[in-house]
Amino acid sequence: MFYREAGQFKSTYAKDQAIFPIKQDKLGVLAIFLFALLVVPFFASTYWLNSILVPFLVFAMAAIGLNILTGYCGQVSLGTGGFMACGAFFTFKLTTAFPEINIVLIILMAGFGTALVGIAFGLPSLRIKGFYLAIATLAAQFFLIWMFTQNPWWTNYNPAGVITAPPRALFGDFYITGALATPLNKYLFLLCFVAVMALVAKNLVRSAVGRAWMAVRDMDIAAEIIGIRPMFAKLSAFAISSFYIGIAGALWAFMYTASVEALAFEVTRSFQVLFMIIIGGLGSILGSFLGAAFIVLLPILLSNAPALLGIRMSTDMIAHLEFMIFGALIILFLILEPHGLARLWQLAKEKLRRWPFPY
Amino acid sequence: MTNAPRLFNEVLLEAKNISLFFGGVKALSGVTFDIRKGEIRAIIGPNGAGKTSMLNVINGFYHPQEGTIRYKGEMRRAMRPHRAARQGIARTFQNVALFKGMSTLDNIMTGRLIRMRSNLLFQALYWGPNQREEIKHREFCEQIIDFLEIQAIRKTPVGRLPYGLQKRVELARALAMEPDLLLLDEPMAGMNVEEKEDMCRFVLDVNEQLGTTIALIEHDMGVVMDISDRVVVLDYGRKLADGTPDEVRSDQRVIDAYLGVSH
Structure with a gap:
């Protein structure tokens, strides 16, 4: 009744190819963004901002990156943690070497650096695919973490092997990293930054390069026969994916944890992001957000559920139960909807279009 | 229906002495034929005759061990498929x-x-x-x-x-x-009569209205004889016959290959 396309006539291809061709979608996304920008800051506590919204946005960024590579281009990667570490350490080295350059530029430069690393480790994808490629990217993961832990140069010879975010302002005294940055500042910056990057990702996947990725994913032989250069398609996917993941790593280190060691980007981090895109939906930008929300929010919800329900339990018990229920939910979810949350939303939209008169 | 045969002179693609092996299996041996600009060229033959291998050689998916391909006047032995696509082979x-x-x-x-x-x-x-x-x-x-x-x-x-x-x-x-050259590998396989008729109409329209040269593999002899200008017949990787549908139809070796010979 409220969500339907009837009566929205598109008289030009430009309108038909718009990013949100349906009016309700456009208004909905705008409303969510404005709500997050203008309303949330008044209600959210420091705990909410620091422990829920900031990691959610950072993980959404990482999930978009991995989704470009795995969901859109079909190249499985287990090196996400390693690439996140690249972004974090590159940012740290750059911003300590050039403190006068704006932190956003530094983060973007670290992203480009990570993209180069991604291209280097993406080279095996020209020869191997599937599980074998996954193993090759796993090698990247271990190599990169080893490099950052073994080489004290990366941490500016910090005895504990930890990098700590120096205070940096976006402009004036709007600090977004370091001790002076308030959770609200971080949240507002991340919200806008991630929103812009998500739009860019959406634009890429609906343009020529996105179609080349999807063609390689769906049938690489046919893709080559219609003139797509497999090398360009795969390596560009690795580069852009690593760009996003590197930025996510920088944001993780500088805005979420504020100080971090290389081991924080261990292989479990790779799996965590991989779970997000599988649960959220492979090949969907929206799915990246939904998956990140699922993985970040559900454990928090589960650990608070007994208290909310008025059940008294020991903290050990809660922690163990949380793992068990979380695991069971993931399995259940994959059986019920293997295409992820994004697909559920798609199905819901198709139902909504006909509601309340399905025929 | 009797059509006066259309005449084509300009050679678009010429395959010369193409031989292709997979280990000990000879998929193609010494096949020579040409495709002329603007025509509909059919490649027929029994199963396993090497028809699809021939298309794969033309668009660069297989690299023949012997022989050359001259496309638009340019000689080549082997080519990557995406290069072939950029040169107008679909x-x-x-x-x-x-x-x-x-x-x-x-x-x-x-x-x-x-x-x-x-x-x-x-x-x-x-x-x-x-x-x-x-x-x-x-x-x-x-x-x-x-x-x-x-x-x-x-x-x-x-x-x-x-x-x-x-x-x-x-x-x-x-x-x-x-494309300048369109390769169709069994475009009508598994279709019912009406779908086949539609597809034939599209193939003819593409050829006439867009002027695309077409090389097609097809098992339905009725279709092949009806729409193609020239037919090349392969059997066990060798060329058996080459000519207009009428010539091929009456060729004794082709009849033998399709119907079998009594020994």
């Missing part, structure tokens, strides 16, 4: 090879990728040259969609389409490349 597959996760329109748009020039930055912003380019190519794809009468399934993911329509979308994707 093809469809025996088993439909569409991009299942994408819509019909996106599948056809992939055929335009070789003509898309805007850089990544404009693509990231979906603005300026990129948007103009997207619209320009969309217009071209819409013409093909009209031509092949698949307007209704424009936005449907191709994985959901029935087989006959998938074959049609695959043809559309090949046409989107604006």
Whole structure:
């Protein structure tokens, strides 16, 4: 009744190819963004901002990156943690070497650096695919973490092997990293930054390069026969994916944890992001957000559920139960909807279009 | 129906002494034939005769051990498929090879990728040259969609389409490349009579209206004899006969290969 396309006539291809061709979608996304920008800051506590919204946005960024590579281009990667570490350490080295350059530029430069690393480790994808490629990217993961832990140069010879975010302002005294940055500042910056990057990702996947990725994913032989250069398609996917993941790593280190060691980007981090895109939906930008929300929010919800329900339990018990229920939910979810949350939303939209008169 | 045979003189592609082995298996041995500009050329033969191998050699998917291919006057032994595509060779597959996760329109748009020039930055912003380019190519794809009468399934993911329509979308994707030479590998396999008739009409229309040279593999002899200008017959990787449908039909060796010989 409220969500339907009837009566929205598109008289030009430009309108038909718009990013949100349906009016309700456009208004909905705008409303969510404005709500997050203008309303949330008044209600959210420091705990909410620091422990829920900031990691959610950072993980959404990482999930978009991995989704470009795995969901859109079909190249499985287990090196996400390693690439996140690249972004974090590159940012740290750059911003300590050039403190006068704006932190956003530094983060973007670290992203480009990570993209180069991604291209280097993406080279095996020209020869191997599937599980074998996954193993090759796993090698990247271990190599990169080893490099950052073994080489004290990366941490500016910090005895504990930890990098700590120096205070940096976006402009004036709007600090977004370091001790002076308030959770609200971080949240507002991340919200806008991630929103812009998500739009860019959406634009890429609906343009020529996105179609080349999807063609390689769906049938690489046919893709080559219609003139797509497999090398360009795969390596560009690795580069852009690593760009996003590197930025996510920088944001993780500088805005979420504020100080971090290389081991924080261990292989479990790779799996965590991989779970997000599988649960959220492979090949969907929206799915990246939904998956990140699922993985970040559900454990928090589960650990608070007994208290909310008025059940008294020991903290050990809660922690163990949380793992068990979380695991069971993931399995259940994959059986019920293997295409992820994004697909559920798609199905819901198709139902909504006909509601309340399905025929 | 008797047609006066159409005459074609300009050679578009010439395969000379092509031999292809897979280990000890000889897929093609010393096959020589040409495809002339503007014609419909059929490649026929019993199962395992090497027809698909021949197409794979032409568009660079297989690299023959012996022989050369002269395309548009340029000699080559081997080529990567994406290079062949950029030189104007398009093809469809025996088993439909569409991009299942994408819509019909996106599948056809992939055929335009070789003509898309805007850089990544404009693509990231979906603005300026990129948007103009997207619209320009969309217009071209819409013409093909009209031509092949698949307007209704424009936005449907191709994985959901029935087989006959998938074959049609695959043809559309090949046409989107604006090829000079179109290779069709059994375009009518597994279709009912009406679908075959539709497909024949499309093949003839493509040839007449767009002037595309077509090389096709087909098992339905009625179709082959009806629409093709010249036919080459392969058997066990060797060329048996080459000529107009009438010549081939009356060739004793072809009859033997298809019907068997009594010893």
